[in-house]
Amino acid sequence: VLAGPFCFSGDNVDTTIDFSKLAGLIPAVAQDGRTREVLMVGFMNPAALDATRRTGFATFYSRTRGALWMKGETSGNRLRVDRILIDCDADTVVLLVERLGDGNVCHTGSRSCFSRELSLDSRPAGEERAS
Amino acid sequence: VLAGPFCFSGDNVDTTIDFSKLAGLIPAVAQDGRTREVLMVGFMNPAALDATRRTGFATFYSRTRGALWMKGETSGNRLRVDRILIDCDADTVVLLVERLGDGNVCHTGSRSCFSRELSLDSRPAGEERAS
Numbered sequence: 670v671l672a673g674p675f676c677f678s679g680d681n682v683d684t685t686i687d688f689s690k691l692a693g694l695i696p697a698v699a700q701d702g703r704t705r706e707v708l709m710v711g712f713m714n715p716a717a718l719d720a721t722r723r724t725g726f727a728t729f730y731s732r733t734r735g736a737l738w739m740k741g742e743t744s745g746n747r748l749r750v751d752r753i754l755i756d757c758d759a760d761t762v763v764l765l766v767e768r769l770g771d772g773n774v775c776h777t778g779s780r781s782c783f784s785r786e787l788s789l790d791s792r793p794a795g796e797e798r799a800s
Numbered sequence: 801v802l803a804g805p806f807c808f809s810g811d812n813v814d815t816t817i818d819f820s821k822l823a824g825l826i827p828a829v830a831q832d833g834r835t836r837e838v839l840m841v842g843f844m845n846p847a848a849l850d851a852t853r854r855t856g857f858a859t860f861y862s863r864t865r866g867a868l869w870m871k872g873e874t875s876g877n878r879l880r881v882d883r884i885l886i887d888c889d890a891d892t893v894v895l896l897v898e899r900l901g902d903g904n905v906c907h908t909g910s911r912s913c914f915s916r917e918l919s920l921d922s923r924p925a926g927e928e929r930a931s
Contacts, residue, residue, distance in 0.1 A: 686918075690863065696827045696841055705836030707885075710827055710892045722921045732821065754838075754914040757906050761841045763914050775888050783885040783894050787817075790853045 687760040688715060695760055699727055699740075699774070702751050702765035708774040709782040711740070713762070725750050727764050746770035818891040819846060826891055830858055830871075830905070833882050833896035839905040840913040842871070844893065856881050858895050877901035 688695055694712040701708055711729035713721070717737050720728040727748035728739045741747035748766040755762050768774060775782040819826055825843040832839055842860035844852070848868050851859040858879035859870045872878035879897040886893050899905060906913040 691822065698829055698838055698841060700838060707829055707831060707838065707894050710829060710887065722918070725920060750920065753918040753920060755916050755918050756841065756913040757908050757910070757915070758913075761914075762918065763838050777888050779888070782887040782889075783892075784888070785886050785890075787853070787884040787886050787893065789856060789881065789884060 690760050694730060698763045699748055699766050700763055702767060706781050707783055721750055727766060741770055744770060746773060821891050825861060829894045830879055830897050831894055833898060837912050838914055852881055858897060872901055875901060877904060
């Protein structure tokens with residue numbers, strides 16, 4: 670499922686994750702392991718990361734509900750986690766996932782939560798302001 | 801540069817971004833527009849997002865320094881932003897970028913900051929704890 674031209678150095682280290690920078694949370698990027706689309710970004714506390722590693726299904730911490738939630742627990746659109754990548758600062762994770770259920774990750778019914786686009790300002794720098 | 805099998809609905813909307821959930825910041829995922837690797841995750845305040853849209857180079861807010869920083873301003877390894885995607889909640893952005901300079905995004909010299917891997921717990925659920 671996860672073959673591809675992506676070379677991570679891949680030490681399967683059990684690094685201590687730094688949850689201190691966001692009051693106990695880290696951002697967790699869910700990326701389709703096959704298409705490499707970024708599907709959603711959630712947050713994890715230590716319990717959410719532990720549940721994800723233990724169950725193999727992406728589990729986040731809901732800031733609004735103040736509770737863990739396994740993505741798709743109700744809808745069936747769970748995310749099976751194949752790999753967890755951590756960054757140089759050990760304060761962010763990327764989950765390489767397989768989309769289950771109907772494959773639509775977003776609650777709006779879209780495959781990805783990132784289905785809208787923000788314009789770039791095409792004006793040459795300096796046209797509006799001196800720089 | 802950004803051709804690919806990825807279909808975003810692509811309304812070029814100028815949505816109001818919600819900076820309220822993380823005390824004025826939003827996570828910003830930098831993804832290689834060609835290979836779709838996730839390269840790094842930083843944070844943006846409104847000024848950082850504005851600078852990114854205005855200059856076309858990824859600019860973040862450094863929480864440790866309390867200041868804006870254009871990625872690669874010193875090293876030359878800037879990230880040219882081709883597209884900015886926003887999520888359903890308008891509280892996270894994905895930057896589709898082109899790597900400039902030597903193409904190594906991470907300060908460790910790696911192409912991506914996500915060059916390490918965290919193990920999944922391969923024990924069957926329930927082996928260690930009742931569930």
